[in-house]
Amino acid sequence: FKESLLWEKGKKGRMAFSMPLSDVPSAEELPCAMAGDGPDFPDLSELEVVRHYTRLSQWNYGVDSGMYPLGSCTMKYNPKIHEKLAALPGFATAHPLLPESLSQGALGLMFELQEMLKAITGLDAASLQPAAGAHGELCGMMLFDAFFKARGEKRTKIIIPDTAHGTNPASAALCGMKPLPLRSGPDGILHAEDVAALMDENTAGIMITNPNTLGLFETNFAAIAAIVHEKGGLVYCDGANMNAVMGYVDMKRMGVDVVHFNLHKTFSTPHGGGGPGAGPVCVTRELEPFLPVPRVVKRGEGYVLETDFPESIGRLHAFYGNFGVLLKAWAYIRSLGGDLKRVSELAVLNANYIRESLKDDYDLAYEGICMHECVFSDKGLKAFGVTTLDVAKRLIDLGFHPPTVYFPLVVSGSMMVEPTETESVEELDRFIEAMKRIRKEAESEPETLLQSPSRTFVRRLDETGAARNPCLCGGM
């Protein structure tokens, strides 16, 4: 049912907030020049607010609504207990500038999380400050910059493969580095000789997503890292796809200097419709001096916030990052422990099951075993006048969230399916069945696909019009 915009509702004088009675005298008036009128907000009753957001929520699809095979996003089940834990009054009401003696519980949790992230990557040090994956990438590039600065160097280029995550070039650019595009091979992975051809002493290094956005493991990683290191460069690993390889790879042995995590992907903190996330980084001993301050450090039996790291890139967040997200990741890792390896195994098993089950209906971008996601193209559909977008929209009508579409760019009309380990085989079978049905419909009744979705609150939206005449603020 239709739900108005907030400011189309309400009446002056209503309020959905319990205003405390004042127990103090009124302060003297503000000088006229400073005094304003207050914001032009609608006044609503509590029930109006409750119904508004209840209805809005009903137009949304989340992991709890059904399978959400959005590639590269790791939309796994988010344990309900975590919400309860994050709301514990001690955590939720903690002021970030509390004296250390009054905040040991928070500092200890952060320290332990750092230790666990180190154990998962095999690297030497960690910072929890980055507030999202792209913030972690930015942190990584700043670490690169600081590392070279400390050596009196300024490197202005960085190698970024076509199978890397979309944010990588922008993160590098913010640090004044120009991306050098690197093409993946016909097998979908990177080759050492191509890296060697690009890498030089003006190049800061490389940013590799591994497994890459085609769902393939970069088997030449170690060789590539060696080439980069030989030229004095550094290796950044985008760890957004960590869900595929926990317990199987050792980032340090691979030659990684910096890796970031997406806690909201791998460690199942909910995505919240676009955040908040958390993007901690792990680094080698060599890069540790450059990590952001403050750092959480153990001193005797207690924990302190240490800022005295003269080579540090500095502060990256007003306080210590998204603590409320960090604690959910702590809870997730503590709930699974070594079973995180099983998480990766089943994530990869699920992806290969889908790959194998759909490979006769949709064109695989690359043959062979994949990691935690598999990528199809719409090559075989074009004959029917049907595109990846139509498949995606039709899936909505069949009760599924669509896969990631048109990314990675390296595959035309790509559909990137990441089922995650929390989906049961029955659910995978239902998804496979829906995809097969759509394949048949593409042939027999393409119009059904072109007109979909038909069961949603709104149908296909005019995105071009939205961009051409932007209306970004309502009710003016």
Place this chain on the structure above:
Amino acid sequence: FKESLLWEKGKKGRMAFSMPLSDVPSAEELPCAMAGDGPDFPDLSELEVVRHYTRLSQWNYGVDSGMYPLGSCTMKYNPKIHEKLAALPGFATAHPLLPESLSQGALGLMFELQEMLKAITGLDAASLQPAAGAHGELCGMMLFDAFFKARGEKRTKIIIPDTAHGTNPASAALCGMKPLPLRSGPDGILHAEDVAALMDENTAGIMITNPNTLGLFETNFAAIAAIVHEKGGLVYCDGANMNAVMGYVDMKRMGVDVVHFNLHKTFSTPHGGGGPGAGPVCVTRELEPFLPVPRVVKRGEGYVLETDFPESIGRLHAFYGNFGVLLKAWAYIRSLGGDLKRVSELAVLNANYIRESLKDDYDLAYEGICMHECVFSDKGLKAFGVTTLDVAKRLIDLGFHPPTVYFPLVVSGSMMVEPTETESVEELDRFIEAMKRIRKEAESEPETLLQSPSRTFVRRLDETGAARNPCLCGGM
């Protein structure tokens, strides 16, 4: 989207429960004759359970979804803060047999609620034990029985008007009393002379719903009560419609001996799809000795559970009633205090606004000012082959929960609309508009009404078939 039944899902060996590791040795085996195989439940993963109930919830309509003008049910807004308060660990984990010294917080809350209910009714004593409105009625009838027993009497009849709530006769029957039906007058209310004609020394008294189920105040209440009392009888007031009269009436002055509350109606504890509710009773000094035990009593600064009331009807609940519901009512009353009178005023205002706005489109059962609800009939619709049921179902398609229909029985094809005070005038206007539209459609396109609802997950259901060949248990 379709959601299977629980046992159509799952796989042997899954579990959505975090089984604690055992820290004790295994007990010796049970003797063979006692040992069973355990229940035949489906094994599910946590995500399966979460999705199942998330989807089921999406097929439901609650007060938070929209207006729920179900007459006689007082579907008002349920404050969200109450859920948080009821979940406070001290309340939620309290064992009912804790020694009094360890449970003062719970006993104190119950004592205070009793006091507040007394203040609202004007009566002398209260019991919180009844777990629902009908349980309160039953308690009332047991009090009647005990009262007469204490006087060496056994009265076997009771007067029940046609405008009383549906559960009244069954409650009386459980106490061995035969209901004497009493017809309301042409003005929809009871008349003293009709009561006088029925009342005798074998009649325990009368059960009056006031305001009655037509939404009318029984203006002859005091006179009727006097007649009943004169014959040694007692007066029971069904307080389900208390939301109309708080702060306006004094039950004691009216001549009420017992009244019950529906806390889940008047004091806004959520209805939960059918419970749990709570149905406390308030009584006069004369009936106090018969109240259920244990009773919460103040002793010095503390509270105790007292059982030593030899004339008591006994225990009505395994412990003390639905404590978790009681505390929400406590919170509601404490949040409003004397503003409860305003609650009643606005509830009555809203009902009259609807009555006045729709009286030209639908036939009013009775003219004139109503209390918190108004009753229409489908008299004017029959010409179009349309019934109350069709109006109700069509309202669903227009985004509203239907009113109570075909009750009270005294009005043919009745529609009982109780908007409650938490609906804004804009929402009332939308409801009025929908009702007017339906009235027009009844004339112009009755088929639309007959085919409705069309936008729900299921359409009209075969209730006759369900009763004829009952399938009450699945998957056998």
Place this chain on the structure above:
Amino acid sequence: MRYLPHTEEDVAAMLERIGVSSVEDLFAGIPESCRSLRSMDLPRPLSEWDLIARMESMAASISGGASHSVFLGAGSYSHYIPALIPQLLGRSEFTTAYTPYQPEVSQGTLQAIFEYQTLTARLLGMDVANASMYDGASALAEALLMAIRLGKGRRKVALSSAIHPHYRQVVATYFSPTEFEVIELPYDPETGVTDLSTLADIGDLAAIALQSPNFFGCIEDLQRAADLAHGEKALLVACFSEPLAFGLIKNPGIQGADIVCGEGQSLGIPQSFGGPGLGMFACRMAHVRNLPGRVVGQTKDMDGKRGFVLTLSTREQHIRREKATSNICSNQGLCATASAMYMACLGATGFRKLAALNRDKAAYLKKRLETAGFTPLFKSPVFNEFCLKAPEGFSKIRKKLMEKGMVAGLGLGEFYPELEGTFLFCATETASAASMDRLADAIREEI
């Protein structure tokens, strides 16, 4: 007031439409004889924040099960509740809905209750369960009244004295205004189970009722009771207060019970100082038309699609009025849904494991208390509760322990004068070995 949306302008405009000049005019019909002469004597309204502060301090004053040192059962059990249950149950589509009178907008509640009925029937070994009763005690009273309805003129019911004393008290309350008689069957002081030897002498019995595990925690032989009852042409009503036991012991249905009822609080429902709980109620299909309370049935919609409705309403009070099978209207719907969620979380595998863990914990506590001077009272096997005779001077020690937040069992003397000095203990999965050791050690030290 944030719950009341009316502005002054709203009220004025509405009054105008209605055609009266003030809100008070709407109440003009209330005669002086009914009117309140003064304003209600209620405390001043609290803000949300003062309300929270007040209730938090009241709640904090209660010694909760969270401390894991309350070794009490006796009809209310401390069990872990998965976080997903309150979170899903709290979805407002479930909590803020009414009884599903309009099935098209209530399929969520209806399917959830249908599933509850089914899981309940499976748990208890019966054909059909209703949508819930108020609690275990009132369910037992209703079961006995149902048996009387089925008994066609028989006027007596016999109750084991090993049934929860409160349940028996509630039965007495329900039966007091009727013409029917309640007889108590003694328990065997050696085994702790019901002594059925006097049964044959009673006559005119519509039903006999046993609880298993009974109030002493002892497991009854329901099969034998069923055979004896059926020999008397009476029904066997089996009741329970701890349904988790059926993960290990034979369910009542398989042992021949005709009606099974009891308290379902153990199944995912907070203890909440005794309520709201869940009255579970199941019977044989043959008796379904005499079943009290609501039931949900499966049917089809106009398009042939599966759907659910409230059904068999011809038994109910709004149709049958005084001839209804009971007066129950609101039940414990949301608690029933919670328990279905709980049974779904555990599944067959988990239910059995958790039941075994409960029995193991109780066995451990029993052994530890025996080392502290307690002696067993009854010989019969138990589930997660058991009775012990306390060592000399224990009453004083028990008070001392209370000050430390440990509640060492429930004294039985209050309920059974002959058992003065004996105590009923309970240990569930929430009792750690450490907490049980602490209790036993504390007692041993004091003696």
Place this chain on the structure above:
Amino acid sequence: MRYLPHTEEDVAAMLERIGVSSVEDLFAGIPESCRSLRSMDLPRPLSEWDLIARMESMAASISGGASHSVFLGAGSYSHYIPALIPQLLGRSEFTTAYTPYQPEVSQGTLQAIFEYQTLTARLLGMDVANASMYDGASALAEALLMAIRLGKGRRKVALSSAIHPHYRQVVATYFSPTEFEVIELPYDPETGVTDLSTLADIGDLAAIALQSPNFFGCIEDLQRAADLAHGEKALLVACFSEPLAFGLIKNPGIQGADIVCGEGQSLGIPQSFGGPGLGMFACRMAHVRNLPGRVVGQTKDMDGKRGFVLTLSTREQHIRREKATSNICSNQGLCATASAMYMACLGATGFRKLAALNRDKAAYLKKRLETAGFTPLFKSPVFNEFCLKAPEGFSKIRKKLMEKGMVAGLGLGEFYPELEGTFLFCATETASAASMDRLADAIREEI
């Protein structure tokens, strides 16, 4: 493991379909050079119950704002949060959704963010706001980078030293790898507001940035700063850490700010030890194509029905790659929704009232502390924070108070060496007069 649904049979059947014989085979492609040689050194898995116990004890060790005795602000504020916000925000349709790439199944998130953008623009007096940034500090850094992009070759930005020191540190971090220069503007030691007298001498300025109320709690004259900036053809970036102030003071937009950004934690978001918070970011429509981060726009669907989509993505990194307006992808979407709920709860009426109450509380605390020997540091009017010079010996007293759970302000010496011995205090609506009296009395007693 309850999160992993696979049974052994499932795994076997799936492996067969795939055509490999073991799960390890799926990882065969990982070369030895990348492999982990030993298992991860992680603690043993905890059950849900042990996890709760562990985290509850960690949480309990933190001295929370619930005690109402933490008189700290400085970028994180204790405000009441209506219970309906966590309850609605926690609906899984909001929490477990991703960035709304597929608008047809994401209208809830999209409309909520569109409303957030609108309310934010109204609050700040700007034309358009984005869908959120990480926090106030990074928002300021992004604002300055945006000003540089708009500055067409200008290479400097000037920051008031009365901006939150952490925000300035984050700006320094963001600017360090770039070729751009950050200059600090001094504050006036008498008034506590920014001294703009040196501004004209700098030259090559893309922007100047002020915070109001500033770190000292003092309200800045943004209009004057805007005039001066515009005179230099630079932009005025106005930042804030306490948006509730705009309930009483003139918003930055009305005073001529070009970009407004800051921290929105005060608006219904738990303090959570500093995060997640909410970076709010707004600008003039003329600059919208340079706005960093995501934005939601209104459009129509195929049937002409109103709907919402992510738009202007040509600014974003997945299209523009290294030429994007920022690298931000995940933002603080759920926090933005929370703040919109909060603004909706308060409305214009409530927002203004609550702001006034905050100012009254701070004035009271200030007065009380003055009676305890503190003296005012700055002359400018304040909102809910203020600086005082402490009486002799206060540092020791402050430590003692901490042991009682009272945190008496934030020492400024750490951030401004010249202000050693002065303290920043904060009082919001959650500070009761009683708690402030208690603090002042405790200090007075000790002196």
